[in-house]
Amino acid sequence: MGITSNNAPVQIEPGELKDLSAYYANSAQDTKGGYGVDALEEIRAIGNGSFQQTDKPFIVAPILAQGQVRLCNGNGFLDQKVACKKITDKSFIMPIQEIHTSLQDSGVAPNPFASSFTYEGGVTHFRYLGEQPAHVLLSGSIKLLVRLSDKSNEELRLLGESWVHAPTIWLMLQHSPKPKADLEVAYQISCDQGWKPRELFKLDPFTSYKVPLLPYQELEPLLVNEPNKTITIIDGSILPKSIAENNGVPNKGHRITSWFDIGAETHLWMKTDGLSNASRFQWKDKNGNIHYDTRIQSGGGNSANRVVKVPDYATQCRVWFNNGDQPDLNTSTNIIIKAVPEQYDPYYGFWAEYEFNVNTLHYFEPNTDYFFSLDGRDGNKWSFDSRGFIQISGGLDFSLNVRDQLQQRFDEMRGE
Numbered sequence: 001m002g003i004t005s006n007n008a009p010v011q012i013e014p015g016e017l018k019d020l021s022a023y024y025a026n027s028a029q030d031t032k033g034g035y036g037v038d039a040l041e042e043i044r045a046i047g048n049g050s051f052q053q054t055d056k057p058f059i060v061a062p063i064l065a066q067g068q069v070r071l072c073n074g075n076g077f078l079d080q081k082v083a084c085k086k087i088t089d090k091s092f093i094m095p096i097q098e099i100h101t102s103l104q105d106s107g108v109a110p111n112p113f114a115s116s117f118t119y120e121g122g123v124t125h126f127r128y129l130g131e132q133p134a135h136v137l138l139s140g141s142i143k144l145l146v147r148l149s150d151k152s153n154e155e156l157r158l159l160g161e162s163w164v165h166a167p168t169i170w171l172m173l174q175h176s177p178k179p180k181a182d183l184e185v186a187y188q189i190s191c192d193q194g195w196k197p198r199e200l201f202k203l204d205p206f207t208s209y210k211v212p213l214l215p216y217q218e219l220e221p222l223l224v225n226e227p228n229k230t231i232t233i234i235d236g237s238i239l240p241k242s243i244a245e246n247n248g249v250p251n252k253g254h255r256i257t258s259w260f261d262i263g264a265e266t267h268l269w270m271k272t273d274g275l276s277n278a279s280r281f282q283w284k285d286k287n288g289n290i291h292y293d294t295r296i297q298s299g300g301g302n303s304a305n306r307v308v309k310v311p312d313y314a315t316q317c318r319v320w321f322n323n324g325d326q327p328d329l330n331t332s333t334n335i336i337i338k339a340v341p342e343q344y345d346p347y348y349g350f351w352a353e354y355e356f357n358v359n360t361l362h363y364f365e366p367n368t369d370y371f372f373s374l375d376g377r378d379g380n381k382w383s384f385d386s387r388g389f390i391q392i393s394g395g396l397d398f399s400l401n402v403r404d405q406l407q408q409r410f411d412e413m414r415g416e
Helices: 021-027 039-048 151-158 216-222 403-413
Strands: 002-005 008-011 064-071 085-088 091-093 096-102 113-119 122-128 134-147 168-175 185-191 195-199 233-235 255-257 267-272 279-284 290-292 306-309 316-321 335-339 350-364 368-377 389-401
Touching: 064 134, 096 122, 113 368, 134 168, 168 350, 185 350, 185 368, 216 267, 216 306, 255 335, 267 316, 316 335, 350 389
Parallel strands: none
Antiparallel strands: 002 008, 064 096, 064 389, 085 091, 091 368, 113 122, 122 368, 134 350, 134 389, 168 185, 168 368, 195 350, 233 255, 255 316, 267 306, 267 335, 279 290, 279 316
8 A cells, every 4th residue: 555745655564554744744733622643643542542642632522412403384384475585586595493402411502593584474594603613414304395387387297398397496505695705605405306296276185284375455455356256145154063054043143155166266355344253164075065164263353354265175165254242343244255366376376396305514604694595497487486385394403513612601600
């Protein structure tokens, strides 16, 4: 075996050891916490059980905390208008729920991360506050649904017609520009691992995705020209949890709609002509079975003016509104019901399920803001929809050396 330095090979014969300190002199690390790379010194250390040169600092073992980044899943949205923050037409920042660290023998650990930017109620950027760079191995899996252009593009993609109908998406870790820097720096940490087509005109019956809708008040002027559902109003009520066909007790102030058809819509927009503090819903499926919607609570000031999600099985619906128990506060005698059209309903469209498997080395620089983003490559025929994301599940794990932070806390406790 030969090791070359300055073009001079050094031969090591079997059973013979040579002092290679001269050849390693330029690479010796004398900094605190550095590793000695002198070959003879390493051999002596192994043979004698310790390092012989006391002027060399000992290697200090790290104290590793388990870190985790949790991304907002489909149930993590509150009142956000969009799922991801738009950077460009092909790049969106993914919202974060939390970053936390924990030790093996403790439920907590020093957490050198802090939120630095938010939007629409979601955290987008986090800051690393450590004094030294943190070198970590990011690992995990992230699944999300991405809205596609339309059915024709999806069919072409299934046939392998063109890659522009199956846009490739990268998961990026980026940091904000530093002073005197022109651009943000982006690191690719994963590429999509294939897709699964899903037609989501009606979402899965056992999953309650909370895809952000436009607020009720913003939808009202946009739906002026949309047709009303054809209904008639009669006296009657829907009793709590009732799956009966009859109209209930026709007390004063109780109003109920006739059954009306449900088409491809996934949301209904409703407004009464007066005051109504409650509403109840019944839905029929294709077999004529009646279902009471327990998700929609009556009373407590819940108005009949609302946007309601349509169950995936529904073919017909009827609505009870007003409340005879408080006739002075409930004056509505009619209700307008409209289907939320495709351009305003994020549940419409054809989607694909993407999976990102992450296993990459990275480092966090001190006092630097970071964020995760989706960056698409789509040719010229496809672009992201700002509401066209549903994050199903996922997160990232990493180990972080917190020895310095623990030592600092210990010193503070001792008053040093």
